[in-house]
Amino acid sequence: MRLETVSVFGGGSWGTALAQAAAMAGRQVELVLRDPAEAEAMNAARMNARYLPGVILHEAVRPTATSQAADFVILAVPAQATRTLLTALPPDLFAGKPVVLSAKGLETGTLLRQSEILRDMAPEAIPFVLSGPSFAADVAAGRPTAVTLAGDDPSDTSDLATALAGPSFRPYAADDRIGVELAGALKNVYALACGAVEGAGLGASARSALIARAFAELARLVRTLGGSTSTLTGLAGLGDLTLSCTSAQSRNYRFGMALGAGRRPEDITADVGLAEGMWTAPVARQLARDTGVDAPLVDAVVQVLAGEADIATVVAGLMSRPLKRED
Ligand SMILES: NC(=O)C1=CN([C@@H]2O[C@H](COP(=O)(O)OP(=O)(O)OC[C@H]3O[C@@H](n4cnc5c(N)ncnc54)[C@H](O)[C@@H]3O)[C@@H](O)[C@H]2O)C=CC1
Numbered sequence: 001m002r003l004e005t006v007s008v009f010g011g012g013s014w015g016t017a018l019a020q021a022a023a024m025a026g027r028q029v030e031l032v033l034r035d036p037a038e039a040e041a042m043n044a045a046r047m048n049a050r051y052l053p054g055v056i057l058h059e060a061v062r063p064t065a066t067s068q069a070a071d072f073v074i075l076a077v078p079a080q081a082t083r084t085l086l087t088a089l090p091p092d093l094f095a096g097k098p099v100v101l102s103a104k105g106l107e108t109g110t111l112l113r114q115s116e117i118l119r120d121m122a123p124e125a126i127p128f129v130l131s132g133p134s135f136a137a138d139v140a141a142g143r144p145t146a147v148t149l150a151g152d153d154p155s156d157t158s159d160l161a162t163a164l165a166g167p168s169f170r171p172y173a174a175d176d177r178i179g180v181e182l183a184g185a186l187k188n189v190y191a192l193a194c195g196a197v198e199g200a201g202l203g204a205s206a207r208s209a210l211i212a213r214a215f216a217e218l219a220r221l222v223r224t225l226g227g228s229t230s231t232l233t234g235l236a237g238l239g240d241l242t243l244s245c246t247s248a249q250s251r252n253y254r255f256g257m258a259l260g261a262g263r264r265p266e267d268i269t270a271d272v273g274l275a276e277g278m279w280t281a282p283v284a285r286q287l288a289r290d291t292g293v294d295a296p297l298v299d300a301v302v303q304v305l306a307g308e309a310d311i312a313t314v315v316a317g318l319m320s321r322p323l324k325r326e327d
């Protein structure tokens with residue numbers, strides 16, 4: 001498999017960070033933005049001033065609005081925008097090529113994972129999913145980061161991991177695409193919940209209890225929806241759950257903090273930016289209901305986001321559930 005050149009779609013924080021990582025790994029990178037003026041400005045400034053201020057673009061990163069064919073592709077737009085992006089691109093850009101899906105979210109309406117959207121829109125692409133504890137600012141600044149890269153063919157996945165690995169970016173190859181995608185999407189919902197616990201001043205003990213019960217709920221969902229629970233002890237599971245559920249660097253966590261402090265969701269987005277958990281929570285609730293999985297934490301987040309209950313009410317509800325064995 002030739003893996004010298006890569007097109008990264010999405011000129012936000014994660015697309016830019018992954019473009020930097022690929023360049024540091026020795027790849028020639030085009031960073032594809034939808035707006036030609038923004039691509040030109042980024043090229044001139046050699047910086048993504050809006051999403052990653054202060055990070056000088058690597059010389060191997062070329063911002064552009066017109067994509068050339070590359071050896072492989074990385075998609076890094078928000079989860080709800082992946083289908084729109086793929087609709088606008090010619091399918092031959094992807095045919096027979098590795099496509100790395102890096103958004104962490106489930107699609108509203110269809111309930112689909114990112115690689116299922118790709119299968120719908122570009123069935124001849126070869127899907128890989130990348131997830132794990134990795135803030136864009138850390139990756140772009142070259143701070144040590146490790147992620148999971150899952151694909152169906154072990155040898156191709158190892159080759160792709162090698163093509164993306166640099167001195168500070170370490171992808172571990174894996175094969176459980178379903179588990180990796182679900183863990184990445186759902187941790188955003190649990191990060192909202194943990195942020196809300198902090199915002200409401202409920203204490204560090206409550207937050208740790210929540211992380212542990214979130215992990216158990218995640219395991220039930222992953223097991224039922226076809227993933228492997230062993231994935232959850234890895235970077236995409238435990239790694240990302242603990243990062244996003246404890247750090248105010250996470251937008252989902254910050255969104256939750258504001259919710260916990262009593263602000264309304266519609267007022268928070270302007271300050272925090274993208275919080276994928278907001279979109280994924282209702283999808284996860286539907287998936288849990290459809291498959292008969294008990295998911296009280298996902299339910300609680302949906303209720304708070306929808307304004308159906310305040311934090312105090314959902315916490316009282318969770319605390320008064322019948323006592324049970326811890327499994
Ligand atoms: N920022 C981070 O630290 C990380 C983000 N991610 C994931 O990456 C995905 C993208 O997030 P960010 O880059 O952080 O968001 P962002 O808000 O920083 O940037 C989103 C970018 O997508 C572009 N975009 C939106 N709709 C588009 C469309 N239809 N066509 C082309 N471009 C479009 C926007 O113009 C913007 O440049 C999310 O699913 C997020 O969970 C994953 C790991 C780390």
Ligand SMILES: O=C(CO)COP(=O)(O)O
Nearest residue numbers: 132133134135250251252
């Ligand atoms: O996925 C991330 C870290 O692994 C980024 O988290 P946020 O989207 O909550 O900022």
